[in-house]
Amino acid sequence: MSDDDSEIEMTRPNLSIKEAAKAIDRSEKTVRRKTTDGTTFPNAHRNERGAWVIPVSDLIAAGYKLNAPATTYDDSETTQASRHTEAAEAIEDGHQDDDLVTKIEALETEAAEYRRRAEVAEAVADERGKALDDLRTALRMAQHQLTTGDDDQGETTGSTRPVRKGWSRFRRR
Numbered sequence: 001m002s003d004d005d006s007e008i009e010m011t012r013p014n015l016s017i018k019e020a021a022k023a024i025d026r027s028e029k030t031v032r033r034k035t036t037d038g039t040t041f042p043n044a045h046r047n048e049r050g051a052w053v054i055p056v057s058d059l060i061a062a063g064y065k066l067n068a069p070a071t072t073y074d075d076s077e078t079t080q081a082s083r084h085t086e087a088a089e090a091i092e093d094g095h096q097d098d099d100l101v102t103k104i105e106a107l108e109t110e111a112a113e114y115r116r117r118a119e120v121a122e123a124v125a126d127e128r129g130k131a132l133d134d135l136r137t138a139l140r141m142a143q144h145q146l147t148t149g150d151d152d153q154g155e156t157t158g159s160t161r162p163v164r165k166g167w168s169r170f171r172r173r
Helices: 003-011 017-024 028-037 056-061 076-092 098-148 165-170
Strands: 014-016 052-055 154-156 162-164
Touching: 014 017, 014 056, 017 028, 017 052, 017 056, 028 052, 052 056
Parallel strands: none
Antiparallel strands: 014 052, 154 162
């Protein structure tokens, strides 16, 4: 390592687990687990008060982007809608740009695909619900036959189990 590298390394701050978690947009529990395993952040150490300290260089070396916004599925539709609105406003303001038009078309296509997937998922859920209802009915019928002895195919004895007609001669007496 050259002198320039050591100067850069010394100027980078060390972060607490809470600060590191916030900087890389992960939970404190995740950062703590990765810190204590010793492989993800090899230069992490405890300070004089016993708290873990993680060098920023370890976070970067592990592939994390500091202070990068999180990408979640929950807000993706909201983000897409806001992008669509911004693009539409830009077009209305006379700033029609081929790039914006292309983005709008891509977003509309993506939204149509998500709508189609939702319709398919709802249809599958309905079919599975119907299948469950059929299974519940069959189970009730089977339980009723076992407990009452109402079996058109056989005789009943004093027990709750039906006795099949051709097997009566082998029954113990």
